[in-house]
Amino acid sequence: MAVPSLSLKSRLRLEALEARRAYARSLGAPLRQALEAKLAEIVLPHLAGARIVAGYHPMRDEISPDKILEALNDRQISALPWFADRDARMMFRTTPARQAGPWGLMQPSSDADAVAPDLVLVPLVLADRAGTRIGHGQGHYDRALGHLRESGPVFAVGIAWEPQIADEPLPADLWDVPLDAIATPAEWIVCRPSQAGGNRPASA
Numbered sequence: 001m002a003v004p005s006l007s008l009k010s011r012l013r014l015e016a017l018e019a020r021r022a023y024a025r026s027l028g029a030p031l032r033q034a035l036e037a038k039l040a041e042i043v044l045p046h047l048a049g050a051r052i053v054a055g056y057h058p059m060r061d062e063i064s065p066d067k068i069l070e071a072l073n074d075r076q077i078s079a080l081p082w083f084a085d086r087d088a089r090m091m092f093r094t095t096p097a098r099q100a101g102p103w104g105l106m107q108p109s110s111d112a113d114a115v116a117p118d119l120v121l122v123p124l125v126l127a128d129r130a131g132t133r134i135g136h137g138q139g140h141y142d143r144a145l146g147h148l149r150e151s152g153p154v155f156a157v158g159i160a161w162e163p164q165i166a167d168e169p170l171p172a173d174l175w176d177v178p179l180d181a182i183a184t185p186a187e188w189i190v191c192r193p194s195q196a197g198g199n200r201p202a203s204a
Contacts, residue, residue, distance in 0.1 A: 009171045013134050016126035016164065017061075023163050024061040035161075038185040040067035043157065046181070046188065047072070047119060050155070054079040054092045054117035057105045063161050063185075065121045069095065079115050081140070082107045090144040092117055116148055119155045122179060127158050131179035131191030132170040145177045158182040165189070 006014070027035070047053055047068075053076055055065040069078040079092040086102045094113045097106035122141050126134040135141060141156075148154045158179040165184060172178075182189040 007171075009134060009173075010137075012170065013125055013137060016134065020125065020161065020164060021061045023161055024063075035185040036064050036067050039063060039065075039159070039183060040071055042185070042188050043068050043121075043159075043183045044071055046157070046183075047076070050076065050117075050119035052077045052079055052092075052115050052117040052119070054081070054115075054120045055095075056081055056121065056123050057097050057107065058123065059105070062123050063159055065159055068121065077115060079117055080108055081105075081144075082110075082112070082114075084110075089147065090140040092120075092144075116151060117154065118152075119157065120145065120148075122156050122158050124158045124160050124164060124179075124182075126164055126166055126170065127160060127179060127182055128166045128168065128170045129182070129189055129191065130169060131158070131182070132172045132176065133158055133179050134170060139175070142175055142177045146175075155180050160184050162186045 024032075053069065053072055055069045055078060057080060058064040072078055078095045080095055080097055082091045082093040083101050083103065092115050093108035094115055095108060098109045099107060101107035122133065124133045124135055145154060145156055156177065156179050158181070160182060162184040165182065178192060180192050182191060
């Protein structure tokens, strides 16, 4: 039986996962912490108008948004993804992360407040400068962002190491939700003009 060839998107995902793994593991702890602090410096000025900011609990090779969430002001609420089980749609509940979720990552407890973020920090495997994002292929963020945007504007910011940004356009499926901006420790990339209305970050 012939083995189906991988799609271009699947090949790019596999190559980018390996590149992300190699890059992250090449960083010593002090340099990694310095890069994540620089990421926070770049992102925080763009969060001034956000009321509820959702981050994520990073996998081993992902850049961490923890320093961003820790630096939110007293009027802002931080949230993290939450899953009831592996078949459930991703929701967001207020921090901190207290229990292991069905995907093996830490998440808030089931009695934490469920919230609808107006700004979501989105992990990625690879992204281009137009906001096309390749994730792990499960579609969790595409479905969650689509659901949130049924009730109003939600600003999606991809968070990545610098080598995860592709200069050439990436393939996109019809259901892929584009990012509004991308942040690395080196730059803030505007992918789409902000739409009028809603509780958009004032400086995004």
